[in-house]
Amino acid sequence: ILNVEQSPQSLHVQEGDSTNFTCSFPSSNFYALHWYRWETAKSPEALFVMTLNGDEKKKGRISATLNTKEGYSYLYIKGSQPEDSATYLCARGGAKIIFGKGTRLHILP
Amino acid sequence: SAVISQKPSRDICQRGTSLTIQCQVDSQVTMMFWYRQQPGQSLTLIATANQGSEATYESGFVIDKFPISRPNLTFSTLTVSNMSPEDSSIYLCSVEADSSYEQYFGPGTRLTVT
Numbered sequence: 001i002l003n004v005e006q007s008p009q010s011l012h013v014q015e016g017d018s019t020n021f022t023c024s025f026p027s028s029n030f031y032a033l034h035w036y037r038w039e040t041a042k043s044p045e046a047l048f049v050m051t052l053n054g055d056e057k058k059k060g061r062i063s064a065t066l067n068t069k070e071g072y073s074y075l076y077i078k079g080s081q082p083e084d085s086a087t088y089l090c091a092r093g094g095a096k097i098i099f100g101k102g103t104r105l106h107i108l109p
Numbered sequence: 110s111a112v113i114s115q116k117p118s119r120d121i122c123q124r125g126t127s128l129t130i131q132c133q134v135d136s137q138v139t140m141m142f143w144y145r146q147q148p149g150q151s152l153t154l155i156a157t158a159n160q161g162s163e164a165t166y167e168s169g170f171v172i173d174k175f176p177i178s179r180p181n182l183t184f185s186t187l188t189v190s191n192m193s194p195e196d197s198s199i200y201l202c203s204v205e206a207d208s209s210y211e212q213y214f215g216p217g218t219r220l221t222v223t
Binding site: 003004031032034036041042043044046049051089091093096097098099100101102 | 113118149150151152153154167201210211212213214215216217
């Protein structure tokens, strides 16, 4: 994998359901993995920075895991709420931060 | 954390004109970064702006097209010159956090070129 890939590109989830999505990245020369939440017309907000294989981070109903050996990270949202609707960006840190295209999450009432 | 503001928040411009985007940070920072996100694409770094020196541009971006100013440690501008519809994007500025690997972003400038 040469780039940072995110899947799915877009996701519709019923309010109250849990969901997760994936970020794949080059595993060689790993430095750090970032997750951001980007709501329309607002600044991208940093959710997590992870640096070690096996890292797990949690913030409220959102959590993330990291596997640097195989080059992937999962973001989980438990009990989705309307305010979770946003684009979630993953980025591989290093000499230059490389972003994925994002997963656009829509929470259905 | 840093609070970053950008002006304008959005604009619609005609082909061939230029637009200057301003980025203001509420604290002094060494490096400021300019990104763009074209529709359906990733956030891509345009250049890094250091105070007192010329900006460093990424592959595919040139100073004539995207001149950058960095007159002090809290302010920077990015100009999108001789615009074409392909320049329609969201442009964001960002700064690095002092003690972590994170970056803080401005709210972005949504540019549409007709």
